[in-house]
Amino acid sequence: MPVRVLLVEDNPADVGLVEEAFREGRLNYELHVAEDGVAAMNFLRKQGQFAGAPQPEIILLDLNLPKKDGREVLAEVKNDPKLREIPVIVLTTSDDEADVHRAYGLHANCYLTKPVDIDDFIRKIRSIEDFWLTFVRLPNRRAMAR
Numbered sequence: 001m002p003v004r005v006l007l008v009e010d011n012p013a014d015v016g017l018v019e020e021a022f023r024e025g026r027l028n029y030e031l032h033v034a035e036d037g038v039a040a041m042n043f044l045r046k047q048g049q050f051a052g053a054p055q056p057e058i059i060l061l062d063l064n065l066p067k068k069d070g071r072e073v074l075a076e077v078k079n080d081p082k083l084r085e086i087p088v089i090v091l092t093t094s095d096d097e098a099d100v101h102r103a104y105g106l107h108a109n110c111y112l113t114k115p116v117d118i119d120d121f122i123r124k125i126r127s128i129e130d131f132w133l134t135f136v137r138l139p140n141r142r143a144m145a146r
């Protein structure tokens with residue numbers, strides 16, 4: 001079964017790089033993209049156009065988003081009993097120490113800064129696959145939904 005990933009990212013170039021890295025990876029992915037924080041929460045709560053959306057196994061979350069920023073999304077996810085077990089990997093351009101502390105304070109599972117170099121960016125996404133989707137055992141949310 002494919003690994004379901006929700007990428008919350010408003011930059012089309014970064015979305016393309018993540019898609020490329022996952023295509024070149026070893027696992028089968030089902031990548032869903034939300035372009036802003038409101039769409040991300042609607043997807044996760046299966047509201048509106050996302051009524052039939054699948055529950056992701058992992059969330060890749062940018063912090064600087066339109067409509068509702070990633071910090072707000074992270075807080076909502078981790079405060080929702082139905083969503084809080086989904087690992088949230090912050091993937092952002094910000095290397096500001098205050099953002100790092102705030103993200104972990106909101107219970108982010110990991111904080112990664114996006115590299116500027118394209119090859120480094122793809123390597124970092126592949127490291128997510130290697131660690132989070134190969135070595136780590138995630139909760140079987142599909143079994144719980146039955």
